[in-house]
Amino acid sequence: MSVVRVLRKPATAMVMDTDAIVARIAEAIAAQKLPPGAKLGEEALGDIFGVSRTKVRQALFQLAGDKLITLIPGRGAFVTQPSVRESKEVFEARRVIEGAIVARFVEVATTKDIEMLREHIAEEARAISGGSAQSRNRLLGDFHTVMAEVAGNAVLAEVVSELVARTSLITLFYQNTRGANDSAEEHRQLLSALEKRDTKRAVTLMSEHLSNVEKGLVLREDAPAAPDLRSALG
Amino acid sequence: MSVVRVLRKPATAMVMDTDAIVARIAEAIAAQKLPPGAKLGEEALGDIFGVSRTKVRQALFQLAGDKLITLIPGRGAFVTQPSVRESKEVFEARRVIEGAIVARFVEVATTKDIEMLREHIAEEARAISGGSAQSRNRLLGDFHTVMAEVAGNAVLAEVVSELVARTSLITLFYQNTRGANDSAEEHRQLLSALEKRDTKRAVTLMSEHLSNVEKGLVLREDAPAAPDLRSALG
DNA sequence: AAAAACCATATTGTATACAATTATAGTAAA
DNA sequence: TTTACTATAATTGTATACAATATGGTTTTT
Numbered sequence: 323m324s325v326v327r328v329l330r331k332p333a334t335a336m337v338m339d340t341d342a343i344v345a346r347i348a349e350a351i352a353a354q355k356l357p358p359g360a361k362l363g364e365e366a367l368g369d370i371f372g373v374s375r376t377k378v379r380q381a382l383f384q385l386a387g388d389k390l391i392t393l394i395p396g397r398g399a400f401v402t403q404p405s406v407r408e409s410k411e412v413f414e415a416r417r418v419i420e421g422a423i424v425a426r427f428v429e430v431a432t433t434k435d436i437e438m439l440r441e442h443i444a445e446e447a448r449a450i451s452g453g454s455a456q457s458r459n460r461l462l463g464d465f466h467t468v469m470a471e472v473a474g475n476a477v478l479a480e481v482v483s484e485l486v487a488r489t490s491l492i493t494l495f496y497q498n499t500r501g502a503n504d505s506a507e508e509h510r511q512l513l514s515a516l517e518k519r520d521t522k523r524a525v526t527l528m529s530e531h532l533s534n535v536e537k538g539l540v541l542r543e544d545a546p547a548a549p550d551l552r553s554a555l556g
Numbered sequence: 557m558s559v560v561r562v563l564r565k566p567a568t569a570m571v572m573d574t575d576a577i578v579a580r581i582a583e584a585i586a587a588q589k590l591p592p593g594a595k596l597g598e599e600a601l602g603d604i605f606g607v608s609r610t611k612v613r614q615a616l617f618q619l620a621g622d623k624l625i626t627l628i629p630g631r632g633a634f635v636t637q638p639s640v641r642e643s644k645e646v647f648e649a650r651r652v653i654e655g656a657i658v659a660r661f662v663e664v665a666t667t668k669d670i671e672m673l674r675e676h677i678a679e680e681a682r683a684i685s686g687g688s689a690q691s692r693n694r695l696l697g698d699f700h701t702v703m704a705e706v707a708g709n710a711v712l713a714e715v716v717s718e719l720v721a722r723t724s725l726i727t728l729f730y731q732n733t734r735g736a737n738d739s740a741e742e743h744r745q746l747l748s749a750l751e752k753r754d755t756k757r758a759v760t761l762m763s764e765h766l767s768n769v770e771k772g773l774v775l776r777e778d779a780p781a782a783p784d785l786r787s788a789l790g
Numbered sequence: 791a792a793a794a795a796c797c798a799t800a801t802t803g804t805a806t807a808c809a810a811t812t813a814t815a816g817t818a819a820a
Numbered sequence: 821t822t823t824a825c826t827a828t829a830a831t832t833g834t835a836t837a838c839a840a841t842a843t844g845g846t847t848t849t850t
Contacts, residue, residue: 364832374805375832380617387621396811396832411711418712422652477645478652481715598802608835609802630802630841 338371343381346371346555351390351401352463352487353456355554358403358495362391366551388484390491402491409492413536416485417529419478420466424512424528426473428521435472439513442468446506458502463490465509493539500538508534572605577615580605580789585624585635586697586721587690589788592637592729596625600785622718624725636725643726647770650719651763653712654700658746658762660707662755669706673747676702680740692736697724699743727773734772742768 338346347367350356367378382399385391392402404412427435442465449458463486470479508531515524572580581601584590601612616633619625626636638646661669676699683692697720704713742765749758 363830365830376804376806379832380614383614383617384621387618397813398832408711411709414709415711415715418656419652475645475648477642477649477719481649485711597800599800610834610836613802632802632842 338373338377340377340380340384343367343371343373343377344384347381347385348388348390348487350554352490353460354490354494355456356401356551358401358491360401360551360554362399362401362551364398367555370552370555389488402488404488404492404495409496409539410536412485412488412492413532416466416482416489417532419482419485420470420532421525421529423470423473423475423478423482424516424524425521426475427469428516428519428524430474431472431516436513436517438472439465439468439516443506443509443513446502446509450502450506455502459490459493462502462505462509463487489535493535496539498535498538499540500535504538505531505535572607572611574611574614574618577601577605577607577611578618581615581619582622582624582721584788586724587694588724588728589690590635590785592635592725594635594785594788596633596635596785598632601789604786604789623722636722638722638726638729640730643730643773644770646719646722646726647766650700650716650723651766653716653719654704654762654766655759657704657707657709657712657716658750658758659755660709661703662750662753662758664708665706665750670747670750672706673699673702673750677740677743677747680736680743684736684740689736693724693727696736696739696743697721723769727769730773732769732772733774734769738772739765739769 347356347362356362362382364375364378364382367381368375371378382391382393386393386399389402391399393399442461446458446461446465449461466486467479467483470482473479508527512524512527512531515527581590581596590596596616598609598612598616601615602609605612616625616627620627620633623636625633627633676695680692680695680699683695700720701713701717704716707713742761746758746761746765749761
């Protein structure tokens with residue numbers, strides 16, 4: 323540890339709450355700024371967030387509960403590297419749960435809810451033509467979370483939210499060969515079925531959509547590069 | 557804090573791992589030894605498990621992630637008191653997820669798997685005639701967890717496991733008017749459908765079974781009594 | 791006597807100190 | 821040059837100390 327490091331104050335003087343730290347790291351993972359395998363050192367995180375290791379540790383434990391990071395005793399915390407099996411199970415779980423959510427959505431969604439979804443999809447289109455890859459990915463994932471929330475079962479919505487986050491980890495680890503366009507187009511088709519209140523078709527489309535995303539994945543040999551922690555979380 | 561307290565060693569000299577503490581508390585809640593609303597003081601737990609508050613705190617955070625306890629900032633940790641809405645959502649989520657699991661079970665279960673389930677049900681019967689209320693409840697819940705595990709999707713199995721634990725909290729908070737017999741009988745009927753590989757009927761039976769459990773719940777006015785922590789966790 | 795204010799006590803929140811483990815680097819031997 | 825070993829540094833695991841907050845009981849006031 324250099325003298326400079328000791329003398330310098332934490333670069334960002336912000337003092338964060340534990341939940342805020344969890345949110346920031348989860349966000350960075352979902353935005354694919356922190357690649358699978360990246361080491362999350364406790365002191366390094368503490369410096370970045372301006373807190374002691376105590377809080378960082380609590381945050382890491384929470385994230386481990388959501389499977390976004392993996393704690394190896396004595397070694398530390400690492401962004402999870404999802405196994406092939408785990409990936410398949412996540413997609414299957416999503417088909418089951420989100421299929422049910424779509425059905426519920428058709429039942430309970432108001433015109434306003436559907437309008438909200440339409441606006442979300444419009445935003446996706448804008449991000450695809452102009453925005454960053456990060457905002458694209460975030461919006462494509464949020465689509466599913468929003469649907470779950472509207473469907474009105476908070477328990478299922480939370481599960482979906484966790485699975486969506488894990489999915490973005492999976493699609494980074496196994497680079498996906500599909501463009502954002504493909505997903506966005508399928509979202510549009512799903513919306514069309516929802517507008518017609520065609521439950522059966524909507525459920526089928528959602529299931530197929532998730533299968534398509536899964537099929538687009540391939541094993542990569544080269545691990546994604548691990549960037550500087552501070553820039554990923556800043 | 558009395559002098560006696562300071563002089564006396566922790567009653568149980570065991571030193572536990574964080575995960576072991578989580579398991580013990582979760583177990584006690586599932587076994588309905590710790591009623592909703594019970595206060596879980598950090599120092600008290602530390603004394604019981606022979607560790608410092610640091611480890612206890614980690615355990616409490618993990619349990620909060622599973623919604624078994626609720627952390628109120630500055631006030632402490634309490635066994636969760638599930639709201640009516642939350643309870644409905646848990647049952648609905650279980651119908652969705654366990655319906656899918658039953659279908660998968662029929663597909664993948666070997667003769668041996670079904671035999672295991674049959675043996676489990678036999679054990680339920682024994683517990684109902686002779687065992688304690690606690691072991692009855694545990695077995696009735698485990699039935700669902702076992703099915704999820706056999707079905708072979710670890711992601712869904714873990715979700716089910718969490719929902720089962722929350723359910724036992726719900727059935728304690730809202731005292732259920734059904735006997736253990738009723739559930740056990742429905743388990744038997746489900747098994748019968750599974751043996752015939754009748755997917756459709758099995759899914760229906762599972763869904764109805766969960767609905768029946770839910771229907772048996774009633775709001776109680778009197779909060780369950782909170783026993784001594786040490787006896788509940790010992 | 792009831793309510794409010796205050797003090798003492800207990801409990802939680804956070805940081806830090808120390809112990810134990812793991813990684814790293816340097817040196818020596820093959 | 822590679823491998824094995826050892827010493828040192830860095831990191832994690834745990835406990836403890838201290839600060840901040842909440843609790844409960846006593847006194848004071850109305």
